[in-house]
Every structure is written in structure tokens, then in C-alpha cells.
Amino acid sequence: MKRRDLFLAIIAILALWQVSAWLVNQPILPSPFEVIVVFFRELGDDLLEHFAVSLWRVIASTGLAIALASPAGLILGQSPRLNAIFSPVIYLLYPIPKVVLVPVLILMLGLGDLPKIIIIFIILFFQILVLVRDQAASLRPELIQSVRSLGAGRRALFRFVYLPASLPAILTALRQSVGTAVAVLYIAELFATQRGLGYYIYFKGSTLFDYPAMYAGIIAMSLLGLGLYFTVDWLERRLCPWQFVE
Amino acid sequence: MVRLESLSFAYADQIPIFQDFTWEVQRGDTWAILGPSGCGKSTLLYLLAGLRFPQAGQVLIDEQAITRPRPHTGLIIQEYGLLPWATVRENARLGFRIRGFYGPDGTHAPTDDLPSGDVDQWLNRLRLLPHADKYPGQLSGGQRQRTAIARTLALKPDLLLMDEPFSSLDAPTREGLQILTLELQAEEHLTLVIVTHTIEEAAILGKKILLLGEPPNTTPRVIDNPKAGISDYRNSAEYTAMCRDLRDSMDLPTRNPVPSPEGRA
Numbered sequence: 001m002k003r004r005d006l007f008l009a010i011i012a013i014l015a016l017w018q019v020s021a022w023l024v025n026q027p028i029l030p031s032p033f034e035v036i037v038v039f040f041r042e043l044g045d046d047l048l049e050h051f052a053v054s055l056w057r058v059i060a061s062t063g064l065a066i067a068l069a070s071p072a073g074l075i076l077g078q079s080p081r082l083n084a085i086f087s088p089v090i091y092l093l094y095p096i097p098k099v100v101l102v103p104v105l106i107l108m109l110g111l112g113d114l115p116k117i118i119i120i121f122i123i124l125f126f127q128i129l130v131l132v133r134d135q136a137a138s139l140r141p142e143l144i145q146s147v148r149s150l151g152a153g154r155r156a157l158f159r160f161v162y163l164p165a166s167l168p169a170i171l172t173a174l175r176q177s178v179g180t181a182v183a184v185l186y187i188a189e190l191f192a193t194q195r196g197l198g199y200y201i202y203f204k205g206s207t208l209f210d211y212p213a214m215y216a217g218i219i220a221m222s223l224l225g226l227g228l229y230f231t232v233d234w235l236e237r238r239l240c241p242w243q244f245v246e
Numbered sequence: 247m248v249r250l251e252s253l254s255f256a257y258a259d260q261i262p263i264f265q266d267f268t269w270e271v272q273r274g275d276t277w278a279i280l281g282p283s284g285c286g287k288s289t290l291l292y293l294l295a296g297l298r299f300p301q302a303g304q305v306l307i308d309e310q311a312i313t314r315p316r317p318h319t320g321l322i323i324q325e326y327g328l329l330p331w332a333t334v335r336e337n338a339r340l341g342f343r344i345r346g347f348y349g350p351d352g353t354h355a356p357t358d359d360l361p362s363g364d365v366d367q368w369l370n371r372l373r374l375l376p377h378a379d380k381y382p383g384q385l386s387g388g389q390r391q392r393t394a395i396a397r398t399l400a401l402k403p404d405l406l407l408m409d410e411p412f413s414s415l416d417a418p419t420r421e422g423l424q425i426l427t428l429e430l431q432a433e434e435h436l437t438l439v440i441v442t443h444t445i446e447e448a449a450i451l452g453k454k455i456l457l458l459g460e461p462p463n464t465t466p467r468v469i470d471n472p473k474a475g476i477s478d479y480r481n482s483a484e485y486t487a488m489c490r491d492l493r494d495s496m497d498l499p500t501r502n503p504v505p506s507p508e509g510r511a
Contacts, residue, residue, distance in 0.1 A: 146327025149315050150341040151354040164331050242331045242381040
């Protein structure tokens with residue numbers, strides 16, 4: 001995608017917003033320019049802190065999910081026997097909308113960051129596990145044999161074949177689930193916390209009726225999602241350049 | 247150099263492929279192993295490579311029983327076996343990186359030398375230097391196989407095993423790589439064992455041809471083909487006669503030894 005096209009898209013969205021604001025003509029839909037001014041004012045106040053808290057929750061859960069799901073996926077992908085044992089369990093758990101677990105996790109893990117991090121972790125965990133497992137299982141036995149003939153034992157196979165092969169799978173999983181992760185974060189931050197963008201948006205809108213500030217929070221949450229998405233994009237180009245050649 | 251001693255091998259619940267099979271390869275020999283699919287020719291190569299193991303008997307290379315891939319044996323397979331995420335140069339270096347990973351431990355890498363890791367002379371020899379920074383997905387089949395050959399020969403093997411290495415290539419590329427293989431065999435003083443299902447390829451490459459048939463294989467049937475490797479052998483009457491002999495030995499209907507478009511016999 002070209003930068004110019006992205007820029008035009010931003011202009012178009014802002015124009016659509018501005019026109020809608022004129023048509024609605026109510027405090028509930030302020031103009032984008034008013035919101036942008038408030039956004040920067042709020043950044044100086046406490047919006048940045050809420051943003052940082054949300055960002056920390058996403059990063060921590062993502063890191064945890066990659067750290068635990070990729071080795072698990074690699075092991076299952078390499079071992080048909082283990083996969084046969086675990087795959088029915090994964091098959092049943094994978095499609096459950098994990099967001100329904102938010103109240104349960106809050107009841108079990110209480111206030112604070114932990115239940116929020118765990119819920120996003122669970123979502124990403126299954127996504128990464130399944131994609132890495134399938135990627136590892138799809139490596140052709142001929143490739144493995146060929147690398148073994150160069151002297152590779154189990155450790156070198158892991159380092160030179162399975163690990164690099166799982167990278168694109170991890171990034172694809174992140175790309176697919178980063179949107180869901182931020183959406184679920186919003187839900188999770190509605191409960192039992194006074195920090196985070198979910199709380200901020202809800203509090204400004206429903207308690208203080210400070211609509212421009214509420215929209216500033218929405219923009220912050222959108223930027224969080226976009227930023228993560230762009231990061232995954234950037235990592236993919238950086239770490240898997242072979243996928244982008246003709 | 248290579249000796250199979252009373253070797254028996256069977257896949258689970260199947261007729262044994264080899265039963266009390268004894269066969270010998272001298273240093274510097276060029277062998278083609280020929281036979282129909284399912285005869286066990288690839289299995290034999292994987293036994294030599296230390297990637298499969300016999301139920302009885304043993305594989306000896308330089309008097310050492312093979313229990314794992316041997317550092318001085320190279321293996322080239324039909325599907326190239328390249329890492330799709332690594333460039334040609336990185337792929338060619340893979341053997342060195344694996345050796346560097348373990349160090350000269352004698353099992354994964356030879357104890358005697360830890361080679362420099364410079365593969366560019368090999369890329370140059372195999373006309374791959376202009377493609378050194380490309381990924382396998384950007385290469386033709388012939389270029390991919392040449393990359394695999396560079397990767398293998400960079401490790402200075404003394405025994406080169408090839409499993410239907412040119413079967414997925416078009417006829418001109420295949421012919422070019424057959425000639426290259428013979429050149430490299432001579433330059434590097436390799437002992438070469440190449441598996442093929444193509445009579446013509448066996449006759450071109452194998453100074454000795456091992457014929458395998460329907461399992462179980464018990465005694466090796468060996469055909470001498472001393473003119474293989476001599477330039478223009480492909481166009482000689484002796485070559486045509488050799489192909490006919492091989493076809494007769496394989497109990498196939500006789501026809502002209504002209505390679506079919508896919509080169510399949």
C-alpha cells in the first residue's frame with residue numbers, strides 16, 4: 001500500500017466524520033477537529049497513562065502467548081502421536097468465543113492486570129498454537145531428511161528448520177488476532193479496573209458525558225490496534241523477506 | 247569403501263525389501279541403482295545415508311558401521327531440500343552453520359577440519375553467483391538442484407548419494423546436470439551412487455549399474471557399463487545397446503531408447 005493512498009483514506013474518513021457531525025448536529029457526535037484538539041489536551045492529562053496501561057496488557061499477553069504457544073505448536077507439529085492426543089481438545093476449545101470467559105477470569109483472578117492479560121493470552125495462544133502446529137507438520141519429510149544428511153540432529157533441526165519455519169505462522173496468527181485482542185481488551189477493561197482505555201472511554205462517555213474526550217479515547221484505542229497491526233506488518237517484512245519476493 | 251553385509255530391511259508388515267543382501271562399492275566408483283518403483287532403490291540410498299537402519303546385517307562405510315548420517319557423505323534428493331526462507335548463499339552455507347552449531351564433535355561434524363564457510367567458489371563453479379541473493383522460490387528447478395549440489399559439495403564429501411535428483415527437471419536441464427555431475431565426480435574424486443528409475447540416465451551415469459527388482463532383493467544384479475562418462479557416449483551405438491540390455495534385464499517391452507518427454511521409463 002502506498003503512503004499517499006493511506007493519507008487520502010485518512011482524509012476521506014475525516015471528511016465523512018465531519019459531514020456526519022454536521023448532519024447529526026448533537027453533542028454526541030462532535031466534529032473530528034474538536035476531538036483532535038481534545039485528544040492532545042487529554043494526552044497531557046491522563047489519556048497517555050491509560051494508553052500505556054492498555055498497551056502493556058496487550059504486549060504482555062502477546063509475549064506470553066508467543067513464548068508458550070510456539071514451542072507447544074512446534075512439539076505437536078513434530079509429533080503425530082502427541083498431536084493425536086491433544087488435537088481433539090484443541091478442536092473443541094479453539095472455536096469457543098473466549099470473550100465469554102472475561103467474567104469468569106475476573107471472579108477467579110480478581111482485580112488488576114492479570115485477568116486482562118490472561119484473556120488476551122488465551123485468544124492468541126490458540127491462534128498461534130494451531131498455526132504453528134500446522135506449519136511444523138506441513139514441513140516435508142524430504143526437507144528434514146536432507147538437512148539431517150548435512151549433520152543436523154534434533155537441536156540443529158529445531159534451530160535451522162522448525163524455528164524459522166514457525167516465524168511466519170506466528171506473525172500470521174498475530175495479524176489475524178490482533179484486532180480481536182484489542183476488542184476483547186476493551187470488554188475486559190470495562191470491569192474491575194480504573195485504568196486502561198476501555199475504562200477511560202466508558203467513564204468519559206457514560207459517567208461524565210464528556211463526548212469529545214470519549215472520542216479521544218476511541219482514537220487512542222484505534223491507534224493502539226493500528227499500531228499493533230503495522231508492527232506485525234513491519235516485522236513480517238523484516239523477518240520473512242522471502243515471502244515478499246516475486 | 248561401502249559394504250552392505252547380509253542386510254535385511256522391511257517396512258512394518260510388508261514383504262522384506264532386502265533379504266540377506268550383500269553388495270560392495272569401491273572408492274571412486276560411479277554406481278547407478280535402477281529399478282521400478284517400489285523395488286527399494288531409494289530405501290537402499292537412505293540406508294547408505296544413515297537415515298534408515300536395517301533389521302539385520304549392517305552398512306559399513308570405511309569399515310565403520312553406519313548408525314547415523316556420516317559427515318563425509320552427501321545426499322541430494324529429488325525435491326532439492328532447500329530452506330525456502332534462506333537465500334541461495336545461505337542455503338549453500340547451511341552445512342557449515344550446522345557444523346559450527348555443534349563444533350567438530352565427530353558425530354555431527356568431522357573432527358579433522360572445520361571448513362571456512364566460504365561457499366562462493368562453489369556458487370561460482372555451479373554458475374549460481376548471479377543468483378546468490380535470491381530465494382529458492384525465485385529459481386528454476388535446475389538452479390535449485392545446483393544450489394543443493396553446492397551445499398552438499400561445499401562440505402567436501404567423499405561419498406555422494408543422489409536420489410532421483412533430476413526427475414523433476416525438463417530434458418535439456420536434466421542432460422546438463424548429468425554432464426555436470428560427471429564432471430564434479432571426476433574433479434572431487436567422489437564415489438557416486440545415484441538412484442534413478444530412468445534406464446537412459448542409469449546408462450549415462452553408472453559405470454556400474456545395480457538392478458533391483460520386485461522385493462525381496464537377495465542377490466545384487468550388476469551390469470558393467472565401463473564407457474559411461476566418456477564424452478558423446480550418449481550418441482554411440484554402445485549406449486543404445488546398453489539401454490536395450492538394461493531394458494531386457496528389467497523384463498520391459500523393447501522399444502527405442504529415446505527418453506520420453508518426462509524422462510520416465
